[in-house]
Amino acid sequence: NAGVTQTPKFQVLKTGQSMTLQCAQDMNHEYMSWYRQDPGMGLRLIHYSVGAGITDQGEVPNGYNVSRSTTEDFPLRLLSAAPSQTSVYFCASTSPVSNEAFFGQGTRLTVV
């Protein structure tokens, strides 16, 4: 049972480059979300989705795009990377029954 799988685990980008962080879950959860975690800031919500075809902005959405074409996948796109986007990114899938969030292992992104 894989749970939530994030790729890549590590990434270095140059300012202005674009990339997609992948997230897949095999628990058939409708609710998925992306967070960034910075020292002293805790987990901050970037975007979330309550089901295929439905996405919404979180607390810090600027500079990021998401789409949800299937229940399983919820990719996060950085349009034009900036040093301020250097962070650890976590994808989560939330059970509708227990409200427990299952997190991926994280992607450590550095923008130089």
Add this chain to the structure above:
Amino acid sequence: KNQVEQSPQSLIILEGKNCTLQCNYTVSPFSNLRWYKQDTGRGPVSLTIMTFSENTKSNGRYTATLDADTKQSSLHITASQLSDSASYICVVSGSGNTPLVFGKGTRLSVIA
């Protein structure tokens, strides 16, 4: 505004000692409260869940309490071990598909 405040921000204790972490929240309406443990370099993992009607719940050496009237929760760790060194995050769920509200976490270091 829905908020979760945790204290202390960080804590250092000797192996074998007990400790208590605090969580105050202003999330309304309230569905449940979870404590997550996040090891360095990993995603958070749920330890306990507290619903409105529950006062105390134990999971091994971890005991969580909830006072829904004062909107406070605590996580007590008994006979700490080196492997308890981690960040502990308090997360509150509201109603329906509203996003989870995360505290910034308490960084616990257990030393020999």
